[in-house]
Amino acid sequence: MNIVVCISSVPDTTSKINFTENGSKFDSSGIQFVINPYDEFGLTKAMMLKEKAGGNVRVITVGDALVEPVMRKALAIGADSAIRINANPTDSYFTANEIAIYLKENPADLIIAGRESIDYNSGAVGGMIAEILNLPFVNACNGLEIDGNSAKLCREIEGGKENLSASLPLVIGGQKGLVEESDLRIPNMRGIMQARSKPLMVIEPSSDENLTSSESFEKPAEKSACKLVEIGNEAELVRLLQEEAKVI
Amino acid sequence: MSQDLYQAPDYFLMDELLTEEHKLIRGAAREWVKREVSPIIEDACQKAEFPKQIIKGLGEIGGFGPYIPVEYGGAGLDQISYGLIMQELERGDSGIRSTSSVQSSLVMYPIWKYGSEEQKMKFLPKLATGEFIGCFGLTEPDQGSNPGGMVTNIKDMGDHYLLNGAKMWISNAPFADVAVVWAKNEKGRIKGVLVERGMEGFTTPETHGKWSLRASATGELVFDNVKIPKDNILPNKDGLGAPLGCLDSARYGIAWGTIGTAMDCYDTALRYAKERIQFGKPIASFQLQQKKLAEMITEITKAQFLTWRLGVLRNEGRATSAQISMCKRNNVDMALNIAREARQILGAMGITGEYSIMRHMMNLESVITYEGTHDIHLLITGMDITGENAFK
Ligand SMILES: Cc1cc2nc3c(=O)[nH]c(=O)nc-3n(C[C@H](O)[C@H](O)[C@H](O)COP(=O)(O)OP(=O)(O)OC[C@H]3O[C@@H](n4cnc5c(N)ncnc54)[C@H](O)[C@@H]3O)c2cc1C
Numbered sequence: 001m002n003i004v005v006c007i008s009s010v011p012d013t014t015s016k017i018n019f020t021e022n023g024s025k026f027d028s029s030g031i032q033f034v035i036n037p038y039d040e041f042g043l044t045k046a047m048m049l050k051e052k053a054g055g056n057v058r059v060i061t062v063g064d065a066l067v068e069p070v071m072r073k074a075l076a077i078g079a080d081s082a083i084r085i086n087a088n089p090t091d092s093y094f095t096a097n098e099i100a101i102y103l104k105e106n107p108a109d110l111i112i113a114g115r116e117s118i119d120y121n122s123g124a125v126g127g128m129i130a131e132i133l134n135l136p137f138v139n140a141c142n143g144l145e146i147d148g149n150s151a152k153l154c155r156e157i158e159g160g161k162e163n164l165s166a167s168l169p170l171v172i173g174g175q176k177g178l179v180e181e182s183d184l185r186i187p188n189m190r191g192i193m194q195a196r197s198k199p200l201m202v203i204e205p206s207s208d209e210n211l212t213s214s215e216s217f218e219k220p221a222e223k224s225a226c227k228l229v230e231i232g233n234e235a236e237l238v239r240l241l242q243e244e245a246k247v248i
Numbered sequence: 249m250s251q252d253l254y255q256a257p258d259y260f261l262m263d264e265l266l267t268e269e270h271k272l273i274r275g276a277a278r279e280w281v282k283r284e285v286s287p288i289i290e291d292a293c294q295k296a297e298f299p300k301q302i303i304k305g306l307g308e309i310g311g312f313g314p315y316i317p318v319e320y321g322g323a324g325l326d327q328i329s330y331g332l333i334m335q336e337l338e339r340g341d342s343g344i345r346s347t348s349s350v351q352s353s354l355v356m357y358p359i360w361k362y363g364s365e366e367q368k369m370k371f372l373p374k375l376a377t378g379e380f381i382g383c384f385g386l387t388e389p390d391q392g393s394n395p396g397g398m399v400t401n402i403k404d405m406g407d408h409y410l411l412n413g414a415k416m417w418i419s420n421a422p423f424a425d426v427a428v429v430w431a432k433n434e435k436g437r438i439k440g441v442l443v444e445r446g447m448e449g450f451t452t453p454e455t456h457g458k459w460s461l462r463a464s465a466t467g468e469l470v471f472d473n474v475k476i477p478k479d480n481i482l483p484n485k486d487g488l489g490a491p492l493g494c495l496d497s498a499r500y501g502i503a504w505g506t507i508g509t510a511m512d513c514y515d516t517a518l519r520y521a522k523e524r525i526q527f528g529k530p531i532a533s534f535q536l537q538q539k540k541l542a543e544m545i546t547e548i549t550k551a552q553f554l555t556w557r558l559g560v561l562r563n564e565g566r567a568t569s570a571q572i573s574m575c576k577r578n579n580v581d582m583a584l585n586i587a588r589e590a591r592q593i594l595g596a597m598g599i600t601g602e603y604s605i606m607r608h609m610m611n612l613e614s615v616i617t618y619e620g621t622h623d624i625h626l627l628i629t630g631m632d633i634t635g636e637n638a639f640k
Contacts, residue, residue: 014255069268076272186283187276188308189323192269 001055001146001168003046004108006099006125007074008036008117009067023216026119028066035070038114042174044183046112047078049146055109056080060102062095064088068200075195076187082198087205092120094210096128101206103133108169110151115140115173123173130171138164142177252286253519254278254339256511259549265556266328273310273329277336280309285340290601293341293462298423302344307378311337311348313356320360321373327562331504331555338505339512341604342611343464345505350419351375353498355382355428358440362482362490367442371426383424385415385443385469386491392417393624393639396488400431402441402476409481411441411474417618421467422454428482429469430491440482440490449474460614496569499576499619500562503555506583506615507548509608513583514544516603517590524595531593540589547582555579570632577625584612 011017012032020027035043046057059074060083061067071082083102089095103111113126123139130137142161143154146168153164153172187195229237241248256278263271284305292299306312315330316322323329330352338345356375359367374380391397400413411431421427427443427450443450449472454465482490518541521532531537558575561567587609591598599606616622627639 014253069271072268073272073275076276186279186309187272189273189310189314189325190308192272192276192310193318193323195272196269 001049001053001110002108003049003055003057003110003112004103005039005043005046005057005059005074005079006111006113006129007039007043007059007061007070008114008119009033009061009063009070010036010117010119013037013118017219019217019219023218024214026217033067033070035074036114036117036119038116038118038173038175039112040184041176041178042112042114042172043074043077043079044185045144045174045178046110047185048179048183049110050078053146058083058106058108060099061085062087062089062098062205071200072195073187075198075200076191077185078191080198082200084200084202085205086202087208090208090210091212091214092122092124093128093212094208096125097132097207097209098205099125100129100132102203103129110146110168111135111171112174113171115175126171126173133169133171135169135171136166137171137173138166139173141172141174144172144174144178252282254282254286254512254515256339257514257545257548259545260553262552262556266332270328270332273314273325274332274336277309277311277333278339280305281336281340281344285337285344289341289344289463290604290607293343293607294601296456296458296462298343298347298463298465300423303378303381306337306344306348307376309333311352312376312378313352313360313372315352316356316360316372316376320368321376322356326559327500328556328559330501331559334501334505335508335511337508338502339508341463342505342509342608342615343461345501345508346419346461346464346614347381349498349501349505350384351378351382353501354384354494355426357497358384358428358482358490358494359442361493362440362485363442364479364483366479367482371442375426380425381420381423382426382428383418383420383469384491384494385418385421385427385429387415387417389414389416393621395430395491396438398430398432398438400429400471402431402433402439402481404434405475408478409441409476411443411471411476413471415469417455417466418452418469419461419464419466419618421452421469422465424452427452427469428494429471437486438488438490439486441476442480442482443469443471443474443476444480447474447476458614460610460612462610492569495619496567496572499572500558500567502615502619503551503558503572503575503579506579506612507551507555509612510544510548510551510579510583510586513587513590513605513608514541514548516605517541517544517593520594520597520603537593540593544586544589547586551579551582568632570628573620573625573628576619577622577629580612580616581622584609584616587612 012034015031018027057079058081059079062085085098116123138153140156145152150167155162313322314325318324386395402409402411425445429441429443451470452467454467524531591605631637
């Protein structure tokens with residue numbers, strides 16, 4: 001089976017997020033980048049599928065040279081090759097369109113994106129790729145079994161799960177459940193050494209089309225200090241909740 | 249132990265001096281320590297048990313001989329990669345790093361550098377995966393800082409040697425499959441001997457009751473007329489310089505490793521100081537606590553650059569033993585001081601196993617003694633700069 005995993009390079013979850021240029025630009029100084037956690041579940045699933053049934057795993061990203069360490073890590077974990085479309089993505093459509101253009105030329109049986117990236121969270125790339133390529137799409141996918149040309153899938157829905165079936169080729173937006181956290185792989189020495197000689201292809205973007213553009217970012221207001229109300233002073237608590245916090 | 253929230257400080261952007269591959273290797277070791285070591289290490293130390301279940305993983309992340317060439321099962325990495333792996337392992341626990349540096353520098357290194365082709369093929373690939381565990385016997389009950397005075401000896405019996413004597417304080421001894429033992433021949437020349445588990449007359453009693461390196465097993469090697477096949481002698485180097493060459497490699501690893509413990513103690517103390525409120529303010533806002541924390545990051549930063557430079561010199565084959573001594577001595581002392589200060593920042597919480605600091609501090613009491621004591625390394629620097637030997 002021919003699998004492509006879409007990888008986004010995102011700030012580590014413990015990063016302190018700041019913006020510059022009047023809140024319009026993300027400040028990447030001092031930030032550690034990691035494989036988007038939802039994509040890592042997908043990559044691990046891809047490795048397991050390959051180990052079971054054979055095939056080939058490619059990882060693809062849209063980004064500048066700064067994302068290469070994350071791609072190299074994906075190779076060290078076991079992907080066979082990596083593709084970097086050399087552009088700073090401007091919106092979800094731009095990213096999806098570039099990946100779809102690549103996939104038209106270089107098709108895959110299974111395309112795994114994350115349900116969303118944990119930085120901009122638009123959760124749209126997988127769906128858009130499917131739409132452009134006219135393929136089925138299952139988002140928030142937390143279970144996947146493949147048998148020949150057909151797939152049985154599980155999807156998280158409010159308060160439960162939905163079981164689906166679809167035929168390949170197929171696009172999914174993966175998340176935990178595809179594999180568990182304990183299945184995630186740390187690159188071992190052999191993997192790191194092999195990654196040296198695996199291809200990391202850089203291709204230029206085909207268009208500069210985007211459908212949205214972001215104006216600025218705002219961080220949530222700082223949490224104010226905790227207020228303690230003495231026992232016996234419940235009236236004051238109710239007043240604070242009503243007048244200051246305005247929640248009742 | 250509470251959740252491992254470790255974030256490595258990099259105050260002077262040393263990362264920019266590392267390659268992408270260095271960072272990948274370090275990242276893998278760091279993740280592995282968070283996942284496999286942090287959750288179990290406190291318990292292993294409290295029970296004084298070596299956590300054997302980590303051996304396979306330790307091999308996979310390059311904990312065993314990462315600089316050994318690929319044809320012998322190693323990863324063929326450079327010295328900075330080796331250092332970074334040691335840094336991450338010791339960030340977890342000095343005992344885990346000890347197991348790894350004994351195997352890498354004191355067992356695989358001499359077999360690789362002084363061994364025959366057959367010895368290399370027989371032992372190195374299995375040591376690299378952790379299928380074999382090795383130990384290194386130099387110290388004796390009556391010979392610590394002065395290993396040249398050793399009494400353990402081999403006698404040529406024609407078709408084999410007879411080994412007699414005892415080694416003490418030997419890391420990994422209780423479960424080692426192979427021991428690299430240093431013994432004198434009839435002419436008083438020090439030879440490297442490969443002693444294998446199961447050889448008659450060879451026993452390895454464990455040393456109990458340690459307050460330090462509790463997750464690393466320590467023991468004795470006792471040789472009572474052990475028959476050693478002639479093929480088990482390391483052919484390509486002898487004399488005190490042979491074990492000292494191994495110690496150079498191990499001390500270099502310790503220099504990096506102890507930066508890891510210092511970073512862990514600093515990181516823990518910094519986080520705690522920002523969160524702990526006394527007199528209505530975080531204790532991090534008091535000058536005395538800031539002085540401790542500021543001095544810690546200053547010392548860590550200095551050690552990082554000293555050690556990085558030593559790594560570059562080692563990669564070029566130019567690092568001297570005296571430079572390695574200076575760096576080992578400086579860094580262990582730096583880490584021990586930081587552990588002590590950090591423990592105080594945590595107040596009473598600092599003495600519990602909830603945090604790693606007290607464990608690091610107790611471990612470092614061994615690290616400042618083994619592989620050449622703090623005093624001896626100072627005397628090595630003294631001799632190097634004055635030309636006068638003050639320890640004999
Ligand atoms: C946990 C642990 C693990 C170890 N693992 C190993 C191992 O795997 N293999 C191995 O071979 N050894 C190992 N050792 C032994 C270690 O290397 C020795 O303990 C060390 O070399 C010091 O020797 P000693 O303990 O006999 O101290 P001594 O040499 O007796 O020293 C005692 C004190 O006297 C000082 N001193 C000694 N000579 C002089 C001098 N000339 N001038 C000034 N001061 C001096 C020392 O600095 C020290 O403070 C281990 C030790 C420990 C604690």
